[in-house]
Amino acid sequence: MPWKKKYHKPDVLDAAMRAFWEHGYQGTSMANLVEATGLNRGSLYAAFKDKRSLYIGALEHYDTVYRVAFLNQLRELADPKAAIMAAFVAVETGNDGLPGGCLVVNSTLEVAPHDPEIAELVEASMGQVETFFLECLHRAEAQGSLAPGLRVTDTAKVLMGMMVGLLVITRASPHSPAVAPILQQVREILA
Amino acid sequence: MPWKKKYHKPDVLDAAMRAFWEHGYQGTSMANLVEATGLNRGSLYAAFKDKRSLYIGALEHYDTVYRVAFLNQLRELADPKAAIMAAFVAVETGNDGLPGGCLVVNSTLEVAPHDPEIAELVEASMGQVETFFLECLHRAEAQGSLAPGLRVTDTAKVLMGMMVGLLVITRASPHSPAVAPILQQVREILA
DNA sequence: TATAAGTTAGAACGATTGGTCAAATGACAA
DNA sequence: TTGTCATTTGACCAATCGTTCTAACTTATA
Numbered sequence: 333m334p335w336k337k338k339y340h341k342p343d344v345l346d347a348a349m350r351a352f353w354e355h356g357y358q359g360t361s362m363a364n365l366v367e368a369t370g371l372n373r374g375s376l377y378a379a380f381k382d383k384r385s386l387y388i389g390a391l392e393h394y395d396t397v398y399r400v401a402f403l404n405q406l407r408e409l410a411d412p413k414a415a416i417m418a419a420f421v422a423v424e425t426g427n428d429g430l431p432g433g434c435l436v437v438n439s440t441l442e443v444a445p446h447d448p449e450i451a452e453l454v455e456a457s458m459g460q461v462e463t464f465f466l467e468c469l470h471r472a473e474a475q476g477s478l479a480p481g482l483r484v485t486d487t488a489k490v491l492m493g494m495m496v497g498l499l500v501i502t503r504a505s506p507h508s509p510a511v512a513p514i515l516q517q518v519r520e521i522l523a
Numbered sequence: 524m525p526w527k528k529k530y531h532k533p534d535v536l537d538a539a540m541r542a543f544w545e546h547g548y549q550g551t552s553m554a555n556l557v558e559a560t561g562l563n564r565g566s567l568y569a570a571f572k573d574k575r576s577l578y579i580g581a582l583e584h585y586d587t588v589y590r591v592a593f594l595n596q597l598r599e600l601a602d603p604k605a606a607i608m609a610a611f612v613a614v615e616t617g618n619d620g621l622p623g624g625c626l627v628v629n630s631t632l633e634v635a636p637h638d639p640e641i642a643e644l645v646e647a648s649m650g651q652v653e654t655f656f657l658e659c660l661h662r663a664e665a666q667g668s669l670a671p672g673l674r675v676t677d678t679a680k681v682l683m684g685m686m687v688g689l690l691v692i693t694r695a696s697p698h699s700p701a702v703a704p705i706l707q708q709v710r711e712i713l714a
Numbered sequence: 715t716a717t718a719a720g721t722t723a724g725a726a727c728g729a730t731t732g733g734t735c736a737a738a739t740g741a742c743a744a
Numbered sequence: 745t746t747g748t749c750a751t752t753t754g755a756c757c758a759a760t761c762g763t764t765c766t767a768a769c770t771t772a773t774a
Contacts (some may be wrong), residue, residue, distance in 0.1 A: 335589035337533070338720080338721065338770095339721090355637070356549065356632075356633055358547065358549035358550055359549055359633075359637075359763080361760080361761065362761080362762055362763080363760085363761085363762095371721080371722085372721080372722060372723065372724085373722095373723090373762095373763085373764090374721075374722070374723080374724090374764090374765085375720080375721060375763095377763070377764080378583060378720080378721085381570045381762090382762085382763090383762065395727075433632070433735085437632070437691065438633075439630050440626070440691055440694070440695045441628070441629050441632050441633070441691060441694060441695075442547055442550075442633055443545075443634070444695055445694065445695070446546070446550075451695070455697070457697070462701075483704075486703075486704035486707065486708075487704070489700065489701035489704040489705065490701075490704050490705055490708045492688075492701060493688035493689060493692060493701055493704075494684060494688055495684060495688070495694060496687070496688040496691050496699070497683075497684035497685055497686070497687040497688030497689075497691070498684060498688075500628065500631055500632060500687050500688070500691060501687060502646065503631070503632060503636065504631045504632075504635055504646070505646070506634070508576075509666060509680065510653075510680035510681075510683060510684055512677075513674075513678070513680040513681050513684075514680065514681055514684045515675065517677075517681045517684075521708075528750090528751070529751075529752080552730075552731065552732080553731075553733080554730080554731085554732095562752085563752070563753060563754070564732095564733080564734090564753085564754075565734085565735085565751085565752065565753060566751070566752060566753080568732095568733070568734080569750095569751075569752085573732085573733090574732065574733090599733055623762080
């Protein structure tokens with residue numbers, strides 16, 4: 333039979349993800365993707381079949397490799413409030429080598445409004461972040477470390493909103509003076 | 524001598540603004556703009572001279588006609604905390620006929636990262652919203668209707684962050700269940 | 715060694731992109 | 745009426761877009 337693929341699909345998706353993350357969907361041409369991934373047009377079209385499909389693949393790659401993995405890491409923290417804070421601090425810190433902000437948030441504004449399937453992906457991804465917050469809040473509530481009367485489901489949505497705002501702000505200017513006050517506000521909500 | 528222009532520049536900018544707002548910078552072609560504005564290629568290029576310049580014009584149009592005018596309207600409210608709330612409620616309500624979200628926020632993610640001049644415009648615009656919040660907070664503080672110990676400059680930045688998050692969320696889904704909790708959180712911050 | 719699957723390189727496709735230009739048009743002064 | 749000139753018009757341009765394709769090449773199995 334034939335031969336193994338020379339490339340490694342996750343690596344290709346990772347390269348494509350970075351390109352889309354940096355320049356957006358429309359701002360990234362297939363020529364850019366050829367250069368970014370290192371494999372050529374034909375192979376790209378053979379492996380994924382569209383620019384759009386490749387984008388969806390890159391989005392899913394981002395979601396599972398970065399978001400899911402990172403949140404699972406946070407779930408192992410003993411202190412649920414610290415886990416929430418860690419998520420926000422991670423935005424401030426940024427992963428080096430990676431563009432600022434968040435590919436899913438970028439997608440929310442650029443492509444989701446015009447592509448229902450991608451809108452679903454984006455919504456699902458953001459929903460799971462909200463669920464993560466909710467889990468943490470429930471755990472904190474159970475151990476009595478939350479302000480009495482705090483409505484956890486609403487608070488999870490508020491945290492989600494603040495996270496999105498923070499991601500947009502840090503994409504524009506990573507060291508914005510707004511970052512610290514926002515983190516402080518999250519601390520106060522959880523206090 | 525010759526003759527008056529048949530079109531009205533603000534109207535053209537308004538039409539272009541809506542197109543850019545709806546489909547983004549890259550997602551809007553000159554052909555789209557020709558259709559949206561009603562005047563033809565040559566006139567468009569004569570009046571503004573680039574796609575990019577037209578975009579900047581549309582951004583400035585948005586900023587002065589919508590953002591500045593709206594904030595000035597809010598400044599006339601007697602109650603400064605009510606003015607802040609009104610800004611948030613306006614996002615929830617939405618201007619009908621206009622796309623959801625905010626052109627400046629869209630621009631923050633799509634074009635500002637790759638265009639320093641536009642990044643400045645965006646930053647200036649958002650800075651003035653923050654200043655609006657700060658003014659309101661100062662007025663509220665002066666009349667003693669603010670929680671003691673609230674740090675107004677930080678709070679203005681927090682409100683800005685929440686506003687941005689809200690704008691992204693409402694762009695994705697105008698009637699998101701996250702909207703009400705976020706508004707409630709703003710109320711509690713101001714309480 | 716023949717065959718099959720996959721990679722590679724690049725030419726080529728029609729469509730669309732942002733941008734230009736010469737000619738037609740219209741309002742005013744003379 | 746005529747001359748003038750800014751404005752309008754739509755054809756036109758080269759470049760790029762996403763996509764397809766062919767043909768040569770590489771490796772592993774039958």
